[in-house]
Amino acid sequence: MNINKKRLLVLSFINLLIIVHITLWYKFGCQKVGTFSLNGVVSLFGMGLLNSAAAFFIFVVLMTAFFGRLFCGWGCHFAFFQECALKIFGKFGINPKIIHSNANIIQYVFLLKTLTAIYEFWLIYGPPQFHIGLGDTQVMTVDLPRSPIIIILFVLFDAFLFIYLMGSRAFCRYVCPWAPMLAIFDNFSFWRIRKVNECKGCMSCTNSCTMGIRVHEEIAQYSVVVNTNCIRCLACTNACPNGTLSYRWSLNVISVTRRIQWLIPQQRDYNWYYEIMLIFCGLIVAYYTQRWLGSFQTFLGAAWGLCFGMLIIKFLDSSRVPLLETIQHKRRFLVAGLITLSTLAWCWTTSTSYDIRLLLRGNRYMDLLEYERAISIYNQAINEFPSNNEVRAALALAYKMNGDYNRAITEYKTLISNNPDNAALHNNLGTVYYRNGNYAQAIVEYKKSIQLDGHLTAAYGNIGLIFLKQGNVEEAIPFLRKVFPREEEMLKYILTLYNPNQEKMDRKGG
Template structure:
């Protein structure tokens, strides 16, 4: 009876449990609502606050531009140093997707098993150093001074706070959705809840460091029964009950302060409050027993190698895949590779509820796993092939740009032809065709065409220029050059089309108007010729060739006075026309 009375009093003394998860869900949903309102304001007003992108810190560190993203990052860092990692669990849009994925999976009775890796946990720190520290090391090695902090506007190339280019640093809708799918859902299924936060997020690495100095911590309030319910509900996989027993507070920087542990404590013995910062705890890690790691050292090294390969293959693939998506993809592929290896060695294997192998044989799910593995391998090899050719093409393109002698009569260089070969491989085999890559390929073909034309090899020049305007038709100069070669080869109908396209993309090109007018006159379209030749003269008043050609058109139309005026003006502007003008006017009389 006494024990029952004490338990009853303890239960009665426990405070009412709060549902922090519901409040946090509302807060995280508000993040997406604010983003939507921000986007709508930009669409309606045409100008809005620059996106609060944390990666814009790099523009501040590298160029000295104070951006809205930098200010936002500074505010979050200061808050984290004092209060802990509240932003990660209450304000991060990726964590919102991760927790949503975990909740949805729980509804279909799938509880992803969190993995424990020795090496993967260092990926966020390595990524953070690569993004923010390595550029500064390069600056120091190159003896470049630190840039002065300053503000900019859109007119200066990159606005600090107010911009009309809201989407300037954001991926397209397709890549955004893919990033959300991989970073928010796939990685949770593969690596466990908040897998992206633990194994991929470089900003999380920064906040982990800041959290070590924070006095705001999850603390024990009175005696703890060590029931472990706080640890069971922690989606960040912090051993809350052991930390509280060892230190009286949670020192693990993986704690995101989502407060679920406080809500879960049946006795109300856990609270958030001020305590000694974790940085002041000596030998803390050794005082908390940790679960064993899930991988052998060979598997750890294999996963590290896969992540490095993924960075080389997928980052910047097709000028689309961003760094964070590459990190998440690399982590997923790393664990998938380990599972493939285990499928060859183990009699039984499963991934969550997905039974891959049982009693030494592949199950139906295992055959699906094998098919998916084959497709992933094929995609990775194909992507590596494309990435190699794109990298080599861009490298050679830069060397060609530094030696533009090829455009002034020299034969096409070996580097130029090799660059064309690499880019053509990307065009032929790539799943997507980046616009910048097409522009560079067209530029190389255009340079080759000009060089060959200077050598008198007009047929070969026409072939290169035809490819240039096929790959990137929006280059008016290439269209014009193609028209010149076609006209010289006698393919005048095709030349007319090339000149028309040149004028479409560069309406103020006087030379294109003049050449088109000349060809139209030769084809008998005198009205069209008159229009384009007049336009050429309007664009360039001192244009002897256009005046001469228009004078000839007027002679053909019988407008002798107008023709005389134009022809005499042409002879005055360019003496080489004088003899032709005298003969034409004499014949007209």
């Protein structure tokens, strides 16, 4: 079987495993093993958590140090979409030109962003305390867009449009944040594409390289491919008609003594102001994509920005041609641009709003019991969106959990003034009064809650609890009967709470 078909088959199998994993996680609740992602570097060094993502990160780094960037060629799930795009383009006789540009500096920006995220974790939580939790996952609701259609559109258009404009494996060469890091470890690998027979200079290897490496030149100079962009896809070994190349291990001195190679290309196809425009477009669209859709889409947003930049460059290159003729001859670029603009506009209008993202971010700190941090984020949201009652309710809860009952009361009163018929709000306000020791006012709020919703059993139970705490068992029983249909359950509850152990009663009241 052709090596390219084998690689596509392996990538298809990996994506199938991902689908099975997601199905087991969300559909069947099998959550013993979390996500597999190179984002595990944040889990490991930021939080000290050795989860499945962190273990996966360690595995990929070690594999790269030994075998080179084999994972990029044979294991990356996004490589599957790029391979499929190339196959489909080939069916229509389209061979996208590989663009060489310093715009791949965007990769280093993303890598730096990841490192600063680790540093931010240190600032918030202190030095990481290492522990194992394979089932803990980094998937955060705040980072996921509302509609899965948006994800599908981003994947499809980034795979096809990006490759069409920037060449094969454009995502790997320009926006993948892990490429610069893996390139460092690739320098130490002794498994490389090596010269095993005489090279006749046919350039079949270079023409087949999906990463745009001048393979024949490196073979002529070093007898080995030293470029850290090499992803060991083995397309060059398959294309060589003379059997010159082979993927082998060898203690070649060039692998040890040569200087560290980086991903910044030695040659570029455009002048410096085009390069700056490409970088600017990539970064600015990535920034706003993250703001609108969350960090889950940042890398794909950068690809959109680079596509915009390429469309502008191609338009400027054809600026000597009259506009009407440009539209006729460059129609495919205009169509691609309209599709891009339309899709981005749709993503913007259907994305999770900024106030909800702040709310979800604050909720995350509530789950971590970081109440002060959550309060700060909720207040930020309230300052920008004062009419958002959902955020205000979360802020009131955070104040209550943090023991700041006076501020919690203020927030709940504001909520009730906006929605006076909400029984749950009166019940929550009563609970704050209870915790603050104001039993009389707590009972007033609980009774208001019951008047608004006679089926709110929590309010009945809370009133019964206060009467038990005050020693009024007879007054508590009518309310507790609303909570416990069976008499023996109610009596057991009373016997559990109605005793001198004040601490136990307080704990139950909370």
